[in-house]
Amino acid sequence: xxxxxxxxxxxxxxxxxxxxxxxxxxxxxxxxxxxxxxxxxxxxxxxxxxxxxxxxxxxxxxxxxxxxxxxxxxxxxxxxxxxxxxxxxxxxxxxxxxxxxxxxxxxxxxxxxxxxxxxxxxxxxxxxxxxxxxxxxxxxxxxxxxxxxxxxxxxxxxxxxxxxxxxxxxxxxxxxxxxxxxxxxxxxxxxxxxxxxxxxxxxxxxxxxxxxxxxxxxxxxxxxxxxxxxxxxxxxxxxxxxxxxxxxxxxxxxxxxxxxxxxxxxxxxxxxxxxxxxxxxxxxxxxxxxxxxxxxxxxxxxxxxxxxxxxxxxxxxxxxxxxxxxxxxxxxxxxxxxxxxxxxxxxxxxxxxxxxxxxxxxxxxxxxxxxxxxxxxxxxxxxxxxxxxxxxxxxxxxxxxxxxxxxxxxxxxxxxxxxxxxxxxxxxxxxxxxxxxxxxxxxxxxxxxxxxxxxxxxxxxxxxxxxxxxxxxxxxxxxxxxxxxxxxxxxxxxxxxxxxxxxxxxxxxxxxxxxxxxxxxxxxxxxxxxxxxxxxxxxxxxxxxxxxxxxxxxxxxxxxxxxxxxxxxxxxxxxxxxxxxxxxxxxx
Amino acid sequence: xxxxxxxxxxxxxxxxxxxxxxxxxxxxxxxxxxxxxxxxxxxxxxxxxxxxxxxxxxxxxxxxxxxxxxxxxxxxxxxxxxxxxxxxxxxxxxxxxxxxxxxxxxxxxxxxxxxxxxxxxxxxxxxxxxxxxxxxxxxxxxxxxxxxxxxxxxxxxxxxxxxxxxxxxxxxxxxxxxxxxxxxxxxxxxxxxxxxxxxxxxxxxxxxxxxxxxxxxxxxxxxxxxxxxxxxxxxxxxxxxxxxxxxxxxxxxx
Numbered sequence: 001x002x003x004x005x006x007x008x009x010x011x012x013x014x015x016x017x018x019x020x021x022x023x024x025x026x027x028x029x030x031x032x033x034x035x036x037x038x039x040x041x042x043x044x045x046x047x048x049x050x051x052x053x054x055x056x057x058x059x060x061x062x063x064x065x066x067x068x069x070x071x072x073x074x075x076x077x078x079x080x081x082x083x084x085x086x087x088x089x090x091x092x093x094x095x096x097x098x099x100x101x102x103x104x105x106x107x108x109x110x111x112x113x114x115x116x117x118x119x120x121x122x123x124x125x126x127x128x129x130x131x132x133x134x135x136x137x138x139x140x141x142x143x144x145x146x147x148x149x150x151x152x153x154x155x156x157x158x159x160x161x162x163x164x165x166x167x168x169x170x171x172x173x174x175x176x177x178x179x180x181x182x183x184x185x186x187x188x189x190x191x192x193x194x195x196x197x198x199x200x201x202x203x204x205x206x207x208x209x210x211x212x213x214x215x216x217x218x219x220x221x222x223x224x225x226x227x228x229x230x231x232x233x234x235x236x237x238x239x240x241x242x243x244x245x246x247x248x249x250x251x252x253x254x255x256x257x258x259x260x261x262x263x264x265x266x267x268x269x270x271x272x273x274x275x276x277x278x279x280x281x282x283x284x285x286x287x288x289x290x291x292x293x294x295x296x297x298x299x300x301x302x303x304x305x306x307x308x309x310x311x312x313x314x315x316x317x318x319x320x321x322x323x324x325x326x327x328x329x330x331x332x333x334x335x336x337x338x339x340x341x342x343x344x345x346x347x348x349x350x351x352x353x354x355x356x357x358x359x360x361x362x363x364x365x366x367x368x369x370x371x372x373x374x375x376x377x378x379x380x381x382x383x384x385x386x387x388x389x390x391x392x393x394x395x396x397x398x399x400x401x402x403x404x405x406x407x408x409x410x411x412x413x414x415x416x417x418x419x420x421x422x423x424x425x426x427x428x429x430x431x432x433x434x435x436x437x438x439x440x441x442x443x444x445x446x447x448x449x450x451x452x453x454x455x456x457x458x459x460x461x462x463x464x465x466x467x468x469x470x471x472x473x474x475x476x477x478x479x480x481x482x483x484x485x486x487x488x489x490x491x492x493x494x495x496x497x498x499x500x501x502x503x504x505x506x507x508x509x510x511x512x513x514x515x516x517x518x519x520x521x522x523x524x525x526x527x528x529x530x531x532x533x534x535x536x537x538x539x540x541x542x543x544x545x546x547x548x549x550x551x552x553x554x555x556x557x558x559x560x561x562x563x564x565x566x567x568x569x570x571x572x573x574x575x576x577x578x579x580x581x582x583x584x585x586x587x588x
Numbered sequence: 589x590x591x592x593x594x595x596x597x598x599x600x601x602x603x604x605x606x607x608x609x610x611x612x613x614x615x616x617x618x619x620x621x622x623x624x625x626x627x628x629x630x631x632x633x634x635x636x637x638x639x640x641x642x643x644x645x646x647x648x649x650x651x652x653x654x655x656x657x658x659x660x661x662x663x664x665x666x667x668x669x670x671x672x673x674x675x676x677x678x679x680x681x682x683x684x685x686x687x688x689x690x691x692x693x694x695x696x697x698x699x700x701x702x703x704x705x706x707x708x709x710x711x712x713x714x715x716x717x718x719x720x721x722x723x724x725x726x727x728x729x730x731x732x733x734x735x736x737x738x739x740x741x742x743x744x745x746x747x748x749x750x751x752x753x754x755x756x757x758x759x760x761x762x763x764x765x766x767x768x769x770x771x772x773x774x775x776x777x778x779x780x781x782x783x784x785x786x787x788x789x790x791x792x793x794x795x796x797x798x799x800x801x802x803x804x805x806x807x808x809x810x811x812x813x814x815x816x817x818x819x820x821x822x823x824x825x826x827x828x829x830x831x832x833x834x835x836x837x838x839x840x841x842x
Contacts, residue, residue, distance in 0.1 A: 319688035330676040395672040399733070401638055402666055403689035405658045
């Protein structure tokens, strides 16, 4: 089989194969990576997360439905179907947003490929194929187990094939719909003057990100025929594509009541419109933008600027804080990475706001509110800390080395300020605003005090071992075990949020306990701060992420003496002469 | 005075710079020459501390640069060979950041930056992102950043790269003026004519080894050659350039 695939691939034109490989590897910005970057491993780790998610979903479905017959209720099955479809659409949307602009030729492509005898259509097909490969990998990884489990539950062995086919068609159609729709938006924007496009594109990308994540977390759950048929929900259903594809799946798999046929019709129309829109905008863009990209600069002109640095004084801290702010504001990759975390924070804040609006004021603090504010702080701090690890214009970081006139401790202090300014303070202010109509005010103030302490303690945890200038150290994908960290963080975060939330809520009405909590948090903060300061004093600033060195001795000996011992004693003696021979021995 | 004593740098065991020794005195302009791959940029990076040397010693004003690297960096300005800059910052933001990193007084730095931007004809574009700057404009930003703190030691690696004629002439005079004001100036360039006009003495490197270190006049009289180009060709150019040009033309014609 691999030989057959290899043979088929070799039949493809060489130009296509070369470009396809290049574009596929550019899913990540190569210029940001460490010299030891292992991109396939990095991609594999993310595919692994999706596979693990699918396996958990699939096993959970099979075991749940086998154990409890009551779960075979229509509402439960519809909930599962809706969740699988909306998760798939979220992932497809995130891939489209993450690879924003990638499918269109950028300046580098235009400068390198335009002078070469490569037809634009080959570039276009290679780009589309590379994007399709990434999307296809995500669809397969995310659905292989859950799709099989759902088909078994819904149809058993007799209808397994029909339901499986319906499932995969729906998932592919839903993914292509969302990917294509976002591509159409990009394509239409790319037809604007390039400078306007560069400005608008960044805003649209973040907006798309926010909409996708917010919609996933906040959309209403309509899992009964009655809820779907209610006139009040009609307008919401018109704007929620995952319900269209949910109807499409049911239409293909088990048949759909005529009342909901309009939803499935929307899916078909949306799918068709999205494919036509994406194809047209791609064709138009490749005909028009390739030359425009070369002719027009990427520069967004600025005739005047708000130059804050001179107003806020000089110093290393200002330099690093402003550099961080500007990098976050202007670098597409960094904005996007941060948006991933902040959109979850936003979703939590929105759901909190929704419950605020629906409840009569004044409200009293409950565990959900306390846990929500805690989660928002954790996500903001660790999200920003992770984004700090992604470099911007790595080749320019020589300026930090040349100007390193102070100890590493000062640089870590500046990173601390950045984390507090850009993560802890905004979340704290949002929480304070959302808590305005909560009573009693004393408890609210006490909670905000604890939140501030948790925030600064989390900053210290995030800074353990962080001896870098934010955005100035190369990134080594594959160094961290993403699979382990991702699932581990979810478990730890959820457990910690619940435990801390409950403990704090109880303590808010027991002053002595509250005192203990505050004292403990202060102690943790001071201990971590001292530890970080102590370590930073003797640490060197890092500018290149390197793999930990693994030294494997061969167990070489000479005259029965280990080579390593010999080299430690007298390196000169290692120069072998004709009479001396190196022998291999079993090191065990 | 900047002094290099038997400085070597090996990459994976291969010597890029091999036991190089020379001195650059205050008030003099030292031209550092060599063909591509001769080790010029590697030497410059070792002097700045960007890369570690394999062996040897570098002294500035009689003190090893390793004794107090931070004090040494305060006194040194560097223009790298490639115009690597933070493209998402504007020229003004970049220079402000460098001033802050160098700890320049917050009150004086803006005026100094403003003055440099005016003199280098960058003031009109100071708020525009560096990503839109031409190669020459980027080079000017690097030159401004290197001189902002009035350094005692100025290291210029291909500083004329990308500059237009007028700016190159200004820089040429600036290098001589800085030397007259007692700075130690070391600059590498492929423009032999400029080096000949500007430098007090030249150091020529070939395959990582030092092949000449003297004043241009003395080299001329010792080697009985009329120009620096002729001296350089004899010391550092191995191939017959005309023959090589013919071979290339023949090869692509075949």
